[in-house]
Amino acid sequence: MAPDAEPVKLRLVELLGAVSLATDLGTGQSHxxxxxxxxxxxxxxxxxxxxxxxxxxxxxxxxxxxxxxTADAGETARMTGGDDLAFLAGMAPAALGGKAEMGRQLVRTVGAGQRPLRRAALVAGALADPAGAKxxxxxxxxxxxxxxxxxxxxxxxxxxxxxxxxxxxxxxxxxxxxxxxxxxxxxxxxxxxxxxxxxxxxxxxxxxxxxxxxxxxxxxxxxxxxxxxxxxxxxxxxxxxxxxxxxxxDPGGDEIAGAGLDLALEAVADFTDLKSPWTRGHSPRVAELATAAARRLGMTPEDTTTVRRAAAVHDLGRVGVPNGIWDRPGPLGVAEWERVRLHPYLTESTLACCPALAGLGRLAGAHHERLDGSGYHRRTRELGMRERVLAAADVVAALGEDRPHRPALTAPRISDTVMAEMKAGQLDPAAVEAVLAAAGQPTAWARRSGWPAGLTDREVEVLRLITRGRTNRQVAAGLHLSVKTVGRHIENLYAKIGVNSRAAAAVFAMEHRLLGS
CATH class of the missing domain: 1.10.3210.10 (Hypothetical protein af1432)
Structure with missing residues (x-):
């Protein structure tokens, strides 16, 4: 990790307060x-x-x-008809009530807005899984x-x-x-x-x-x-x-700064990316590419640190958009695109409340802006080099990852796609060149000397697949194993890394940067 070149200091309660604003988004609660x-x-x-x-x-x-x-937002969205946020908000008043109260609210909330037959099927499915809440x-x-x-x-x-x-x-x-x-x-x-x-x-x-x-x-x-x-x-x-x-x-007044702040922002990145199996590991990859590109461009240590930190939290606003939108394999409608275009604003507004993080929020909120004004959420053409590098890094990282509507692109296709956007006047040529060069270098995603927690190669393969939302049967088919063997591998890796759920295993995989190829 690069040294802390920018002496940002803030109280721990400020950082946690900013995180709470993101969990308000992720649970459908008011600001x-x-x-x-x-x-x-x-x-x-x-x-x-x-x-x-x-x-x-x-x-x-x-x-x-x-x-x-964000641990199981995708599963919640599938269970409830797509809008995990509306479901969580709807259930919140009854969450600590009696069983009858919670049951009535579940029936009222699951599948709200869906067609009658679809809603009936969703409610029946939710009621058929009594262990789901636990x-x-x-x-x-x-x-x-x-x-x-x-x-x-x-x-x-x-x-x-x-x-x-x-x-x-x-x-x-x-x-x-x-x-x-x-x-x-x-x-x-x-x-x-x-x-x-x-x-x-x-x-x-x-x-x-x-x-x-x-x-x-x-x-x-x-x-x-x-x-x-x-x-x-x-x-x-x-x-x-x-x-x-x-x-x-706050009676404490504990401060967080330097390496502690970087570790905290990396945790925020993983909280964000956990929202969907399709985005897990995305934010650290953007931070890695943006940092390397910033150095190639000769940015000051202060600017490089700022770019790295902004890249870590750039997608925080994603948690305020339902998973039924993020995980949809088909095209989005106009209203859904408006929700998508809102997420950089949500990133910025979430961090704006904390003075020490407001500058990061402004930079992070610009990651979808374009030089020709065609980006969002401001549609501005006034972009500094930090904004240009962040935008290019986000595009390159995303193109190399599977998405519900397309598989990951090959390296040549990533280059061709990004160069086309550059020639169209959307991305900065210097930023694109620096990010593509950074993407071709050995990275933190590459295996070093052994896997953490004593994981084997096969266990890491299984961990990567379940982190991406694959079922045991899908993992078995992909690795040419029996379902029973996959189950044993999952039991073993859970024991080694000390977790009890797939969501926690995904956090471990992201924290230890195990999701690269």
């Missing part, structure tokens, strides 16, 4: 939902008499509790804990996130913990989240919800604290700068 929740969580923790470390943990868990939301939310917890470690979260926060969907009555996930066995930060965060959400939905019903779930999903002591201080905190947030309120609520 600043996670930030508001974190302020209330800190207030509840203080009302309960918790010490500063516990207050900080409650606030950070509230910010990061949905960090695993499987999904357990993977969310596992992925959230893995990514939080790379963001700089403490062991206390990571352990809490690993049990982020537990309930006071023991009916939660992943382990059915009950009562005080549920981490305190989770007990606080779940009440804070639902209170902040119901305050927006119906203030009149908030007290009713808290009462109904007291002693069931919620710790009674936390409910009592929320009844006492929650309305006041939430009222004040409506008249204040919620970002500043989040900073003021």
């Amino acid at each position: 600043f939902h996670g930030v508001r929740t974190s302020v209330l969580a800190a207030a509840l923790a203080r009302a309960l008499g918790l010490d500063d470390a516990s207050v900080a943990a409650a606030q950070q868990v509230a910010l990061l509790r949905f960090l695993g939301c 499987r999904s939310l357990s993977a969310h917890c596992e992925v959230a804990a893995m990514l939080a470690a790379r963001l700089g979260a403490s062991a206390t926060v990571r352990e809490a996130l690993a049990h982020g969907y537990e309930r006071w009555d023991g009916a939660g996930f992943p382990d059915g913990l009950a009562g005080e066995a549920v981490p305190p930060a989770v007990r606080v965060a779940v009440v804070a989240r639902d209170a902040a959400m119901w305050w927006q939905i119906s203030r009149a019903e908030l007290a009713e919800v808290l009462h109904a779930r007291r002693g069931r999903a919620y710790d009674p002591a936390v409910v009592d604290a929320c009844v006492a201080v929650g309305p006041g905190v939430l009222s004040r947030l409506e008249e204040s700068d919620v970002w500043e309120a989040m900073l003021a609520a």
Whole structure:
């Protein structure tokens, strides 16, 4: 990794706040939902008499509790008719209710907007998989804990996130913990989240919800604290700068900078790319190409560092677009293209809230701009060399990857396609030359001396395929193995890398850069 040439420093809570804005996108929630929740969580923790470390943990868990939301977005979209975001948003008010309440909401939400017969089939499929919720939310917890470690979260926060969907009555996930066995930060965060959400939905019903779930999903002591201080905190947030309120609520003040910031942004890249099997490993590849190209062009160390960091987070806004769009094998309609064109803006607006990351957001949000003004989201022609390099790197990386509507292009076809865009006045010639030259060099994707965690060549092959969303049967056909043998390989590699779900295995594969050819 290149040395940190640009002394960007920010508080850990600022970084986690920015990440929470992305999880708001990925769960279909309103802007600043996670930030508001974190302020209330800190207030509840203080009302309960918790010490500063516990207050900080409650606030950070509230910010990061949905960090695993991209873990199975593709599967959720397929189950619900394409719009995973609408489904998650629709289920959120009932998520910690009783079984009957959740069942009714599931029927109302799955397949909403689909034709009657299609919707009926989707609902029947969802109801036929009673273990689906546990499987999904357990993977969310596992992925959230893995990514939080790379963001700089403490062991206390990571352990809490690993049990982020537990309930006071023991009916939660992943382990059915009950009562005080549920981490305190989770007990606080779940009440804070639902209170902040119901305050927006119906203030009149908030007290009713808290009462109904007291002693069931919620710790009674936390409910009592929320009844006492929650309305006041939430009222004040409506008249204040919620970002500043989040900073003021943080008792820690830990900073993140230099190599720690780079590691955190790489985790953000993997959170983003996990959204679809088709994009896993894309953002680090763009960062690698853009960094190498920037050096070839003689950019300053400061600019090279900025390009690398912006490339890592350039696609963050993708999480705010339904997977039914990203994973569609056929052509997109006008409305769907508008959603696609929105994602660079979402990247930029997500990072703009954090002053230390706003500059990266502006650069990252330009990765689809073109010199002739035909790009998006601004359709500007005023592009500096950093923007030009990022745009070229994104095109070259994407063309070399499988997509639902086409296979990966060969190296000659990538070159021909990019050169055609350059001749059409869309991409900068110097940037294209530098990126194509970088793409022809040995890269971090190449195998060094052995695989991590003692994985064998065959296990890495299997890991790559399941990370790309292949079923055991498809892996078996592709590698000319039996399905049973593939199953053994998956069991072995899970044990070696210490995970329990395909989503977590995908995070491991991306973190260790195992998805190259």
